[in-house]
Amino acid sequence: MAEAEAGREGGESTLTVLVALGANAAIGVLKLIAGLLTGSAAMLAEAAHSAADTATEGLLLTALRRSSRAADRRHPFGYGKERFFWALIAAVSIFVSGAVFAIYEGIRTIVGEEAEQTAVLVAYVVLAISFVLEGISWTQAVRQLRREAAADELSPMEWLRRTDDPTVKTVFFEDSAALIGLLLAFAGVGLHQLTGSALYDGLASLLIGVLLTGVAYVLGRTNKGLLIGRQADPRLVRALRDDLGARPEVDAVVDLLTMMLGTDQVLLCARLDFDDALGAADLERTCVAIDADLRERFPDLAEIFLEPVPRSDPTMRERVLSRYGESTGLGRPTP
Template identity: 80%
Template sequence: MVERSAADGPAPSDAPDRDRSDEGGSGGESTLTVLIAGAANAAIGVLKLVAGLLTGSSAMLAEAAHSVADTTTEGLLLAALRRSARRPDRRHPFGYGKERFFWALIAAVSIFVSGGVFAIYEGVTTILGESAEQTLAWVAYGVLGVSFLLEGTSWLQAVRQVRREAAAEETTFFRWLRGTDDPTVKTVFFEDSAALIGLLLAFAGVGLHQLTGSGVWDGVASLLIGLLLACVAYILGRTNKGLLIGRQADLRLVTAIRRALQDRPEVDAVVDLLTMQLGTDSVLLCARLDFDDSLGAADVERACVEIDAELRKSFTDLAEIFLEPVPRTDPVMRGRVLDRYGRTLA
């Protein structure tokens, strides 16, 4: 097996040096998106808490908990961005990219525990308890209006980044969201979308309480906000679980790499092709190749070095590349490929 790593010396001049801090680190657009969301949610949380205490609205208190959860989430995402940007070392030779997935998973748990559970509890107790009189409803309306503007600003920043990322990858908005390996932007987008919907639910709860005099509507709004947060937490948790387990790279990237390998004159067949997301814009590649039998050992070694350099130049997401010469007719290798894919790559 031939590999290029830090121990082999600097990469060839045509293979750009990959600094993990350029992949959405502290100076990247992802950080800006998270900072805007965090600042907005911190300010909104204080306003909602004051409004909830003044009006006695359970929906407003649920929204305050929602903002606390969102602010906590942004703090966790900032930690994810900073810690995942560290370079590989002896203890973690493949780098720290998956820290972004871990902290984003913790953020999803935070959304559910500190936001969803409280909102559901507040809604249930309001519906089952005695109806409380609502006071100073205009305060709630004012806070909800200001909150909508601040949340909308954060949401628009997330939308702009998603659109740019999708356009750069020549895919659609929602397809990028489903397949992205950057959980920070996805988390902010879903979190802000839920926040805007939650504000509308709180507005409806406060309004119906004021019109009917029944606090049940306030409780229903709080309950719906809690369920909304639980759904968002589930979506984000499932995404990050897949990335932590070790998800394959984007299928278009895998297909392009396979095509590039097949086009090499020294390669008779691509026997097996394994990829895994090591972090955002960071992919590990293991390719098992059947080389031309007429090549000698030195020729195969030289071909591996050239293929490595060519792949790094063409596919900048590749952080680590392993190339292994194997015969395509080997029954054990064919069996592994069939077990994994149900068919041979050929």
């Protein structure tokens, strides 16, 4: 059942990325034509924006395909983190392909010679069509975001902060930035037409570049944390601690380590102080039973390691306290 759910979510993520890819590719061509016809820096910046988004969607499709490969001898924990890696490259792509070009065009237009604006109607038509197409892609991203946030019993904004699925987050932020960028481009073209000054066109291009820089930074920071090895959702960590601590065979949960191996893939390492009355064979059977029960109750657990340790060991306790502090209750006897 967990595999079916993962497959459904992976299919929906693929659909979200494909919708965004098709929209951005079509929009990019239209913006480039409009930019060349009008000479608008804002339109050219938006064309670069769409080119960056199209490249990003291609990278995200690569991430979805490669991260789904099964574990093997060379990668015994699987390839789940490939999704984080390619999403990080996508964030870099947004900055290099979109933000840098937009900022360059804005500065060139502001400090350069005044250029005459032509075929303004073409720019307005392209911007309107682009807004509709981007809106379709954004709607698909929001639909998936809300569905997954509701399934996790979180608000959409909280889900975005906690999620380990960079594909949906990337498409949502990209499309949101694209809609804002289109409004900036419309304002730049319109003010240029009304005032006759290219300053507003260049300023719009600069603001689009700053917007893309912000999006690239947020996405890059998120994926950096996941690649380094982020802890699982705190709610899952607390549930695991409470579950293990409530077992009659366990006197104390000494340490609890979790790490995201991929989207909806969690590694768990639990150091437990077992009841001293358990013999070696009893301890082995208990560990097997705990493993099976945890996998059934928490489908996101991909790998589980259980290590018997004494809670009285000062070195172990110091290590735990240095990592989590006193507030976690780890290392204390179970009531």
